[in-house]
Every structure is written in structure tokens, then in C-alpha cells.
Amino acid sequence: MAEFLMVIIGGLKIGAIYALAAIGLIVIHKATKTVNFAHGGLVMLGAFAAYLIVVELNWPYWLAYVLIPILIGIVATLLEITILRPLRRADLFIVIVATIFLGIALSETFRLAQNTEMLAVPAAIKGPPMMLELGEDLIIITREQIWVCLGALTVGVIGLLIFRYAPAGRSMRAMAANVRGAQLCGYSVNRVYAIAWFVGGALAGLAGVFAAPSHGVSPELAISVITAAFVAAVIGGFDSLLGAIIGGLLLGLAETLSAAYVSSAMKSAVSFLLLFVVLLWRPEGLFPEAKGRDV
Amino acid sequence: MQAFWKAIARAATGLAVAAVLAVSAGPAAQASSQGVTDTEITIGALGALTGATAFIGGPGRDGIQLAVDKINEAGGINGRKLKLIFEHAFTPAESVAAAKKLVESDKVFVLILASGSTGAAAAANYVRETGVATYNIYGATPIIRKPFAKNVFHSAIPGAEVSSQAMIDRAFEARPKAKKIGVLAGTYAFPQANKKATIPLLKKKGVEFVVEEFDQGSRDFTSQLLSFARARVEAVLIFGSFSEAGFAIKQGPEKGLTGVTWVVDGSAVNDAIVPILGAENTKNVWGYYNAPYFPGQSDAPITAYKKMWTAKYGKAPQGRPNLYDLVGYGSTYVLAEAMKNAGKNLNWDSLIAAWSSLKNSKPSNLGGVEITFPQSFSKTNHQGSTELGKAAIKGGIWQVVPK
Incomplete structure (x- = not known):
């Protein structure tokens, strides 16, 4: 039982990072109808910025949590303004190709700039693990696990609340519902799209800060995160922020449980199996936001 | 007309004989002093510069190049300067292709396998067949070591x-x-x-x-x-x-x-x-x-090495220089000493003979800094060093500690 609980906690930690990455992806998609395949690259940039702040500059860790969302949000906004805005009227396929290669460009630039296998970032919260007795067994929980689970999920919920209740969120929801209608209500497409990319980028940056200690900073981080974020987003229903959180957690749990009780080789297979089952059984995802209306 | 056909037959026979000789001689019959001119010795190296083993190949390239630069600054080897050609190779197929390119197109005199076990194992058959003087500086794999080949030498990474x-x-x-x-x-x-x-x-x-x-x-x-x-x-x-x-x-x-x-x-x-x-x-x-000092230690030789490294490559990223920088540097000095001892008439045979009798070879013999264990070879033992320091993390850095 103790082992099972430790596996669950491990799964929740990974799932919380997936959830945070997936929310950023969905915010951008919901408001701008752009599937951002460069999102993994933004997560990797967030992790790299954490390395610079914590390891290179030796600044306090909390500054990484404050500065990086702003920094990566600005980077994402600039990408939208310089690359995606000119493509706004282009075919969807062209936009998708643009974001795919944007993601590759971010990863490869990092690879060329950093002549090393991986950059390591220390954990934000240090100290010995906590040990809870469960009968004759011990449940061991590290402080980092608690921090990542609670921290990433809290940020995710804040993101969800912003989207649902803040004025900026209202503008994005309006744009998501009907672009022409939102414009007629006085919302600027350029401004709302920039805000959406800023929020999505900020969430990606934070996902990078949370992921850096447990994944390291390398170009492979971009690929592993974007893959998981997409699966989590599809499981949750691609337009549902709450669904993304739950989808991320489900994916993290499924991967970890399969690694623990089947084999580590099954980890990726299980995540894709989960994806196919959801697509076949409920193509709209487990928590679709848009409701059908009876007329 | 008959004379014409006789001439054709003679030419065809000549070509056939030449082709048979070339094929039967194989690549090993290529000039064994290839890559050596009056002023220069070209050495080739392969290893991964990107991918999961870039932490081996990248430092390998940098360590070798640093030693090459310093040896050239000190006058080179018997009046010849060293020139390094480095080929990226990550997968086994890339490693074989890189080895072939270096030996057959670039005509390098010595091939350094700076790729770890994957590349060393992949290139093993090729280097045995060609007879090119080869220095396996990182591969622990037995595939490159067994069966014994007189042209293949191993550095500070033991079996x-x-x-x-x-x-x-x-x-x-x-x-x-x-x-x-x-x-x-x-x-x-x-x-x-x-x-x-x-x-x-x-x-x-x-x-x-x-x-x-x-x-x-x-x-x-x-x-x-x-x-x-x-x-x-x-x-x-x-x-x-x-x-x-x-x-x-x-x-x-x-x-x-x-x-x-x-x-x-x-x-x-x-x-x-x-x-x-x-x-x-x-x-x-x-x-x-596999070396007497970690890069993080403050002993004089490793401090001098880090100073040289930083002067050439700038501020070191996290984890650099690493073991592969050190072994790349030290091994190049060992190779240089073998080439020096082979004398002015440098070819594969003279190099292999000199290399096989090298004793206690270390960078300081040619003016380098002592950051690797000394290497010795014999005709039947081509493993340069089997010495291993005991390592522990003290004060946040790895250190070689007394056994």
C-alpha cells in the first residue's frame, strides 16, 4: 500500500507539470484558434531561464517564479506579433507548419548555443524527505514532490480563474466564441491575441521552471513536454482548461502506474493508448467545454 | 587490324591485373604515410557533437584541439604541425561513415575514436581491415579490444x-x-x-x-x-x-x-x-x-588546464570541462610523443612500433600539463592506463580521494 501511494504521488507530480503545460497550450488555442506546436520550445526556454537565474546568476529561486513567466510571456507575444500575425489570414496548414518549425528552431538554437548534454537545475525546496508511517511500511514524500504538485496545480487553477473571470480572460473568451462578435463589442483582435500568447507563454515558462529540476534542461525537454501536453489536452477536451488539468493528472498517473506495475517500456505506449481510447470513445474529450443546445 | 585487337587485349589484361592487385591488396595497402607531409600531420577524430552522447564527443573534440594547438605552439612534432579534422558521428552507421571519410577521403594519418563505446564498436572492423593507426580514447567496449589488433591503441578508459x-x-x-x-x-x-x-x-x-x-x-x-x-x-x-x-x-x-x-x-x-x-x-x-584530478579541484595542474581551456573556449558551461576534455587532451599528447619517437620517417609501421614501446607517456613530456594518468604500452598490451582514482563528492564537487 505504501508503495502504491508513493507511485501515485510520483504520478501526480509529473501530471501537474503536464497539466500546466497543457493549460498554456489551450489558452492560446482557445483564444486564437492556433495550435501552438512551439509550446514545448517555450517550456524549454522557461527551464533554461530557470537555469540562468538559479545556477548562473545565483539569484534567489523565487525570482525565477516571478521573472520567468513575464519573460517567456513577452517572448511568446513577440513570436505572435512577428511570425504568426502576418500569417493570420493564411491557411491553417501553413500556421501549423510555422509553429512546428518555430519549435524546432527554438530547440536547435538552444542545442547549438549550449554545447552540453543537459543543464541541471537544483530543486526549489530542499531538505530531507518526509516519512509517514503506514502500518509497518513508510511512505516517503520528498519536499520537491509536494512543491511541484501544489505549486503547478495552484498556478493552473489561477490560470483557469483568470481565463474565466478576469477582464483579459473575458476578452479571450469573447474572441473564442466569435471573432466578429468580439470585434463588434470593441475587443481588438491584435490585443486579445497578444494577451492570449502572453498568458500561454507565461504558463509555459512556469511549467519550465517546475520541470527543470526533475527533467533537466535539454532540447529533448521541448519534445517530451509538448507530446505530453497535447495528450493531456486531448484527453481533457482540447478547449477545456479544467479538462487540461484533469487530463494532465490522469496522464501522469497512467504513465507512472504503468511504469511501476507493467514496465517502463510501456510508459509511452500507455499514454498513447489512453489518447486513442479517448479519441475513439469520446472524441470531444472527457470534459468538453462547449455544450450542445436543444433547439 | 590484328595489331589493334592485340593492343586492346594487352590494355585489357593490364587493367585487369591492376584491378585484381588493387582489390586483393585492399585498403590496408594504401600509403601508410597518408596524411603526412613535410610540414603537417593530419589526424582525424570522430564523435557525437549532438545527441545523447554529445557529452563525450564535444569535449573530446575540444580536448584534442586544445592539445593540438599547444603542441603546434611549441613547435610541432619533428618540425611538422598537427592538423585535426573532426567528424560528427552519433549512430553506429554515422561512425562507420565518418571513419571511412576520414581515412579514405581526408587521408588522415591517425584515426582517433572519440565517440565512446557505440562508435568504437561500430568502427572496430573497419579500422582492423584498413590497418589505420587508431586511438580509441573513450570506448570501453570489448568489441574494439578483442581480438587484439596491432594498429589499435586504447587510452585511459580501461576495459x-x-x-x-x-x-x-x-x-x-x-x-x-x-x-x-x-x-x-x-x-x-x-x-x-x-x-x-x-x-x-x-x-x-x-x-x-x-x-x-x-x-x-x-x-x-x-x-x-x-x-x-x-x-x-x-x-x-x-x-x-x-x-x-x-x-x-x-x-x-x-x-x-x-x-x-x-x-x-x-x-x-x-x-x-x-x-x-x-x-x-x-x-x-x-x-x-580515469584521471588524477577532477576539473573542480584546485590542484596546480588542473588549475593550469582550466586556465588554458577558458582562454581558448571562453566561460565553461555547466559540467565542462569534463573527463572527456581531460582524456582528449592527455591522449593527444601521448599520440604526439609516439609520433615524435617514430622519427622523421613517419608511417603507420614506424608509428605503431614507437607507440608499442612507449613507457610512462604523459603530457609534461612534451610541455603539457599533468592532468591524466601516465600511459604505457607494449607489443601485446595496447591499453595505455588502467589506473582509476576513487571518487567522492566533497564540498559540492567531485574529488579524487585517497584509496
């Missing part, structure tokens, strides 16, 4: 049986009464070579052991660590890179492995593992090192 024995020794020094040992090995070439060497040694020692494997670049070790926790192992030997070993050790407590002794191999003995683990979680981590 897997030597390093495996050192790791087992470290584990039992820390846990003399250990009865169960975990073996965690990557599925790629060098961890597999070490795993194969370790299992007979553990059997001989009469201890129980559990073997688990992981794919290259893995970050999640849930299933492997749970297996060790269920078996209640007391020490774990890890064969993999610093990032793989670092994340495995870090996740140990999360999976119920507390108080376990971790022994990592030379590839993982890298200062970049410390931030992964957290400095406070390093007291049960041991390893071995």
Missing part, C-alpha cells in the same frame, strides 16, 4: 572488466556486509559492456543481485527503482551518463530507497550531477575517475 571491478570494490568498501546489489544499466553500448563484465564478478563474489535496464536519455526510473526497493538492495551500481544516474539517484527516496549506497561509473562522475541530486544528497554516492 569494462577493470572499471566494473572498481565499482564493485567501491560498493563493498561502503557496505562491506552487503548481500543484495542492484545493477542499473542503460540499454546502449557502454553500459551493456559494463553490465556484462559486472555480472560474472558479482557471481564470483557470491552476492545476490537484481538487474534493471533503462533506455538512453531516460528521466523516469520508477519501475527500476521499485524493483530495487522490493528486493531491498543495499547498493546500486549505475552504468549510464551523469543525467541518467543523477535522476535515478534523485528519484530513489521517492520510490522508497533510502540509505542505499550508489556507485556510478566514469561517465556519471561529472560535477553536473550535483545540482540534480542536491549537494545534501551526495554522501552515499561513490565512483571512480
Whole structure:
């Protein structure tokens, strides 16, 4: 039982990072109808910025949590303004190709700039693990696990609340519902799209800060995160922020449980199996936001 | 008309004979002084500059180039300057292609395998067939070592049986009464070579052991660590890179492995593992090192080396310079000394003869800094050094500690 609980906690930690990455992806998609395949690259940039702040500059860790969302949000906004805005009227396929290669460009630039296998970032919260007795067994929980689970999920919920209740969120929801209608209500497409990319980028940056200690900073981080974020987003229903959180957690749990009780080789297979089952059984995802209306 | 056909027949016969001679002679018959001119000696090297083993190839290139520059600044070898051509090669196929290009197109005089076991194993047959003077500076794999080839020399990374024995020794020094040992090995070439060497040694020692494997670049070790926790192992030997070993050790407590002794191999003995683990979680981590100093230590030779490194390459990224920088640098000096001893008439035969009689070769013999163990060779033993320092993390950095 103790082992099972430790596996669950491990799964929740990974799932919380997936959830945070997936929310950023969905915010951008919901408001701008752009599937951002460069999102993994933004997560990797967030992790790299954490390395610079914590390891290179030796600044306090909390500054990484404050500065990086702003920094990566600005980077994402600039990408939208310089690359995606000119493509706004282009075919969807062209936009998708643009974001795919944007993601590759971010990863490869990092690879060329950093002549090393991986950059390591220390954990934000240090100290010995906590040990809870469960009968004759011990449940061991590290402080980092608690921090990542609670921290990433809290940020995710804040993101969800912003989207649902803040004025900026209202503008994005309006744009998501009907672009022409939102414009007629006085919302600027350029401004709302920039805000959406800023929020999505900020969430990606934070996902990078949370992921850096447990994944390291390398170009492979971009690929592993974007893959998981997409699966989590599809499981949750691609337009549902709450669904993304739950989808991320489900994916993290499924991967970890399969690694623990089947084999580590099954980890990726299980995540894709989960994806196919959801697509076949409920193509709209487990928590679709848009409701059908009876007329 | 008859004369015309006779001429054609003679020409055809001549061409056929020439072709048969060329084919039967094979690549080994190529000029054995290729790559050597009156003023220059071209050496070729291959290794991964990107991908999961870039932590070997990139430092290898930089270490070799640094030594080449310094040797040239000091006047070169018997009046000839050294020139390095480095080819990126990550996969086995790329390694064979890179070796062929360097030997057959670039006409290098010596081929340095700076790729680790994967590339060394892939290029093994080719270098044996061609007879090109080859220096395997990182590969622990037995494929490049057996059968013995007179043209293939090995540097400071010994065969897997030597390093495996050192790791087992470290584990039992820390846990003399250990009865169960975990073996965690990557599925790629060098961890597999070490795993194969370790299992007979553990059997001989009469201890129980559990073997688990992981794919290259893995970050999640849930299933492997749970297996060790269920078996209640007391020490774990890890064969993999610093990032793989670092994340495995870090996740140990999360999976119920507390108080376990971790022994990592030379590839993982890298200062970049410390931030992964957290400095406070390093007291049960041991390893071995193929050089007398870690880059993080402040002894005079390694300080002088770091100064040279920084002057050439600028501020070092995390984890650099690493073991492969040091061995690349030191090995190039060993090669240079062999070439110097071969004299002015430099060809593969003279080089191999001089190399095979090299004793106590070290960078300081040619004005370099002493950052690698001395290397010695004989006609029947081409392993330059089998010396391994005992490594532990002290004060947040790896250090070679007294045995």
C-alpha cells in the first residue's frame, strides 16, 4: 500500500507539470484558434531561464517564479506579433507548419548555443524527505514532490480563474466564441491575441521552471513536454482548461502506474493508448467545454 | 587490324591485373604515410557533437584541439604541425561513415575514436581491415579490444572488466556486509559492456543481485527503482551518463530507497550531477575517475588546464570541462610523443612500433600539463592506463580521494 501511494504521488507530480503545460497550450488555442506546436520550445526556454537565474546568476529561486513567466510571456507575444500575425489570414496548414518549425528552431538554437548534454537545475525546496508511517511500511514524500504538485496545480487553477473571470480572460473568451462578435463589442483582435500568447507563454515558462529540476534542461525537454501536453489536452477536451488539468493528472498517473506495475517500456505506449481510447470513445474529450443546445 | 585487337587485349589484361592487385591488396595497402607531409600531420577524430552522447564527443573534440594547438605552439612534432579534422558521428552507421571519410577521403594519418563505446564498436572492423593507426580514447567496449589488433591503441578508459571491478570494490568498501546489489544499466553500448563484465564478478563474489535496464536519455526510473526497493538492495551500481544516474539517484527516496549506497561509473562522475541530486544528497554516492584530478579541484595542474581551456573556449558551461576534455587532451599528447619517437620517417609501421614501446607517456613530456594518468604500452598490451582514482563528492564537487 505504501508503495502504491508513493507511485501515485510520483504520478501526480509529473501530471501537474503536464497539466500546466497543457493549460498554456489551450489558452492560446482557445483564444486564437492556433495550435501552438512551439509550446514545448517555450517550456524549454522557461527551464533554461530557470537555469540562468538559479545556477548562473545565483539569484534567489523565487525570482525565477516571478521573472520567468513575464519573460517567456513577452517572448511568446513577440513570436505572435512577428511570425504568426502576418500569417493570420493564411491557411491553417501553413500556421501549423510555422509553429512546428518555430519549435524546432527554438530547440536547435538552444542545442547549438549550449554545447552540453543537459543543464541541471537544483530543486526549489530542499531538505530531507518526509516519512509517514503506514502500518509497518513508510511512505516517503520528498519536499520537491509536494512543491511541484501544489505549486503547478495552484498556478493552473489561477490560470483557469483568470481565463474565466478576469477582464483579459473575458476578452479571450469573447474572441473564442466569435471573432466578429468580439470585434463588434470593441475587443481588438491584435490585443486579445497578444494577451492570449502572453498568458500561454507565461504558463509555459512556469511549467519550465517546475520541470527543470526533475527533467533537466535539454532540447529533448521541448519534445517530451509538448507530446505530453497535447495528450493531456486531448484527453481533457482540447478547449477545456479544467479538462487540461484533469487530463494532465490522469496522464501522469497512467504513465507512472504503468511504469511501476507493467514496465517502463510501456510508459509511452500507455499514454498513447489512453489518447486513442479517448479519441475513439469520446472524441470531444472527457470534459468538453462547449455544450450542445436543444433547439 | 590484328595489331589493334592485340593492343586492346594487352590494355585489357593490364587493367585487369591492376584491378585484381588493387582489390586483393585492399585498403590496408594504401600509403601508410597518408596524411603526412613535410610540414603537417593530419589526424582525424570522430564523435557525437549532438545527441545523447554529445557529452563525450564535444569535449573530446575540444580536448584534442586544445592539445593540438599547444603542441603546434611549441613547435610541432619533428618540425611538422598537427592538423585535426573532426567528424560528427552519433549512430553506429554515422561512425562507420565518418571513419571511412576520414581515412579514405581526408587521408588522415591517425584515426582517433572519440565517440565512446557505440562508435568504437561500430568502427572496430573497419579500422582492423584498413590497418589505420587508431586511438580509441573513450570506448570501453570489448568489441574494439578483442581480438587484439596491432594498429589499435586504447587510452585511459580501461576495459569494462577493470572499471566494473572498481565499482564493485567501491560498493563493498561502503557496505562491506552487503548481500543484495542492484545493477542499473542503460540499454546502449557502454553500459551493456559494463553490465556484462559486472555480472560474472558479482557471481564470483557470491552476492545476490537484481538487474534493471533503462533506455538512453531516460528521466523516469520508477519501475527500476521499485524493483530495487522490493528486493531491498543495499547498493546500486549505475552504468549510464551523469543525467541518467543523477535522476535515478534523485528519484530513489521517492520510490522508497533510502540509505542505499550508489556507485556510478566514469561517465556519471561529472560535477553536473550535483545540482540534480542536491549537494545534501551526495554522501552515499561513490565512483571512480580515469584521471588524477577532477576539473573542480584546485590542484596546480588542473588549475593550469582550466586556465588554458577558458582562454581558448571562453566561460565553461555547466559540467565542462569534463573527463572527456581531460582524456582528449592527455591522449593527444601521448599520440604526439609516439609520433615524435617514430622519427622523421613517419608511417603507420614506424608509428605503431614507437607507440608499442612507449613507457610512462604523459603530457609534461612534451610541455603539457599533468592532468591524466601516465600511459604505457607494449607489443601485446595496447591499453595505455588502467589506473582509476576513487571518487567522492566533497564540498559540492567531485574529488579524487585517497584509496
